[in-house]
Amino acid sequence: MPKEITLNHITKIEGHASLTLGIEKGKVTRCELGAVEGSRYFEGLVRGRHYYEAHEMTSRICGICSTAHVIAAINAIEDALKYKPTEQTRKLRILVSLGERIRSHATHLYFLALPDYVGYESALAMAKKYKPQLKNALSLMKVGNKIISTLGSRDLHFVSATVGGWLKLPSQEKIDELSKELESVREDAVKTCELFSSLKYPDFKSEGEYFSLVKKKEYAVIDGDFSSEKHKFKKKDYKKFLREYHEPYSTANFVVKNDHRYMVGTLPRINNNHKLLSKNARMLLRLSRIKIPSLNPYHHNIAQAIELVHCIDEAIKICKSLKIRDEPVQKPKVRAGTGIGVVEAPRGTLWHEYTLNDKGVITNANIITPTAQNLLNIQEDIRNFVPSIIKKRKKDIIMDIEKLIRSYDPCFSCSAHFLEVKWV
Amino acid sequence: MLFVLSPLLRSKMGLRKLYVFGNEFLKDDSFALRVAEGLSGVDVVHCRRPDELMDEEGELLILDVIKGTDNIRIIKDIDEIKTRNLVSMHDFDLGFFLSLMKELGSPKKIKIIGIPEKGEEKEICKKVEQIINNI
Numbered sequence: 001m002p003k004e005i006t007l008n009h010i011t012k013i014e015g016h017a018s019l020t021l022g023i024e025k026g027k028v029t030r031c032e033l034g035a036v037e038g039s040r041y042f043e044g045l046v047r048g049r050h051y052y053e054a055h056e057m058t059s060r061i062c063g064i065c066s067t068a069h070v071i072a073a074i075n076a077i078e079d080a081l082k083y084k085p086t087e088q089t090r091k092l093r094i095l096v097s098l099g100e101r102i103r104s105h106a107t108h109l110y111f112l113a114l115p116d117y118v119g120y121e122s123a124l125a126m127a128k129k130y131k132p133q134l135k136n137a138l139s140l141m142k143v144g145n146k147i148i149s150t151l152g153s154r155d156l157h158f159v160s161a162t163v164g165g166w167l168k169l170p171s172q173e174k175i176d177e178l179s180k181e182l183e184s185v186r187e188d189a190v191k192t193c194e195l196f197s198s199l200k201y202p203d204f205k206s207e208g209e210y211f212s213l214v215k216k217k218e219y220a221v222i223d224g225d226f227s228s229e230k231h232k233f234k235k236k237d238y239k240k241f242l243r244e245y246h247e248p249y250s251t252a253n254f255v256v257k258n259d260h261r262y263m264v265g266t267l268p269r270i271n272n273n274h275k276l277l278s279k280n281a282r283m284l285l286r287l288s289r290i291k292i293p294s295l296n297p298y299h300h301n302i303a304q305a306i307e308l309v310h311c312i313d314e315a316i317k318i319c320k321s322l323k324i325r326d327e328p329v330q331k332p333k334v335r336a337g338t339g340i341g342v343v344e345a346p347r348g349t350l351w352h353e354y355t356l357n358d359k360g361v362i363t364n365a366n367i368i369t370p371t372a373q374n375l376l377n378i379q380e381d382i383r384n385f386v387p388s389i390i391k392k393r394k395k396d397i398i399m400d401i402e403k404l405i406r407s408y409d410p411c412f413s414c415s416a417h418f419l420e421v422k423w424v
Numbered sequence: 425m426l427f428v429l430s431p432l433l434r435s436k437m438g439l440r441k442l443y444v445f446g447n448e449f450l451k452d453d454s455f456a457l458r459v460a461e462g463l464s465g466v467d468v469v470h471c472r473r474p475d476e477l478m479d480e481e482g483e484l485l486i487l488d489v490i491k492g493t494d495n496i497r498i499i500k501d502i503d504e505i506k507t508r509n510l511v512s513m514h515d516f517d518l519g520f521f522l523s524l525m526k527e528l529g530s531p532k533k534i535k536i537i538g539i540p541e542k543g544e545e546k547e548i549c550k551k552v553e554q555i556i557n558n559i
Contacts, residue, residue, distance in 0.1 A: 107516065127527030134528060142475040155472050
């Protein structure tokens with residue numbers, strides 16, 4: 001039984017994190033999970049800039065989730081300016097968000113999570129044995145990328161979305177092409193689901209509450225109420241129940257809901273919105289190992305695979321419903337005010353808030369990323385999970401901890417801000 | 425005046441595809457793009473993402489800048505490229521993608537014409553053209 005574990009370099013996650021664990025007589029005496037990235041200062045960088053610059057600047061918080069930051073920032077600014085986008089703009093924003101989620105889930109599942117479960121150090125090492133699976137992954141990632149580049153006019157940090165509309169609309173022909181390409185990868189997504197449902201996951205229940213956006217009639221992507229099985233909040237009230245605080249061992253803030261830990265991400269989304277999944281995704285959920293609500297964070301991987309199918313179905317539905325018509329970008333009337341944008345990024349709920357003065361200049365900003373919200377839950381899950389595996393060899397304990405962390409698909413570079421475990 | 429041929433016309437003309445990588449906003453990284461502009465007899469495809477290479481079934485020919493060399497190098501073995509293990513999505517770069525494609529066995533052959541980060545554009549362009557004709 002190890003007395004201390006120090007993970008200085010957790011791999012296959014986004015960004016850098018460290019974990020310090022102290023163990024005495026089978027009990028965890030110290031558990032500190034922290035981001036060790038440098039602070040990002042984006043909230044300070046946007047102060048003094050015009051309202052129409054927020055989304056372009058905050059997009060740079062992350063190359064993987066840049067789309068989510070763009071949409072959250074635009075939603076927040078439009079909220080502050082009391083502007084409601086057109087239905088076409090809303091559909092395009094949802095579609096581009098789904099594209100990012102397809103790319104992100106496919107990459108995380110096959111290249112970061114799967115090697116752990118099939119006993120390889122990396123995706124490259126398993127490539128010869130898992131050729132068809134990795135080819136599926138590449139096809140799915142390609143379609144995700146194609147959605148972003150078609151709608152966003154760029155592959156990364158897309159530029160078409162703006163406050164008040166869409167700067168360069170995709171042609172109807174391009175949307176129809178996308179629909180066909182999405183159809184061609186649906187089977188790849190179904191196979192992904194079957195693969196991840198067949199894997200063996202550790203048995204563990206998290207005590208955190210599972211939160212995501214919800215809407216009455218649709219699987220929430222870019223708006224909705226923040227909800228769990230027991231609680232529901234309007235976005236305007238987020239500061240009343242979410243509190244950020246700092247720990248000296250982390251450059252990322254921790255976030256609690258009414259002083260309790262909680263989880264955001266795909267598993268909470270499925271737990272809270274499973275009835276609104278596409279027909280194919282609902283069927284695959286029934287065939288999976290997940291019993292709703294699942295409190296096992298390791299099931300996050302299966303949830304991502306199920307959501308992958310849903311995203312493809314939903315993206316096809318949107319493509320088929322879109323009849324692109326020319327809509328000049330609207331210029332909302334500039335006014336002083338505060339607005340909140342909340343979206344479901346691939347890794348969970350993302351909050352952007354901006355206060356504008358009467359010249360439309362940003363005077364205050366607050367951004368809460370999914371990983372900042374999950375940080376305490378991951379840390380406490382590790383604290384509760386380790387005693388059940390304490391008799392294993394040190395390297396197996398580390399592997400189980402890393403799998404747990406990776407199942408959350410965290411992005412430490414975005415939260416402030418990989419795993420360093422320090423056993424003390 | 426430059427006349428740009430449509431992709432369909434270029435493929436009908438049977439021109440060989442040359443996939444070129446580079447970020448137009450970065451001076452050194454965009455050198456391959458500037459060199460490619462002067463090439464003739466080849467269908468230049470500006471690649472923005474590695475997955476654009478996925479549909480190529482024949483021999484894959486790539487032009488890119490290589491760090492730390494003063495000469496043009498032809499890389500025929502992907503193992504010559506320094507590849508990091510994929511530890512985050514941010515590592516999903518061209519080097520990793522080509523190594524993965526090699527492991528997956530598709531396409532069968534990949535050749536990279538590696539040019540230095542800087543130099544005399546016209547001279548390098550001429551040499552690259554000769555190399556393409558002789559490959």
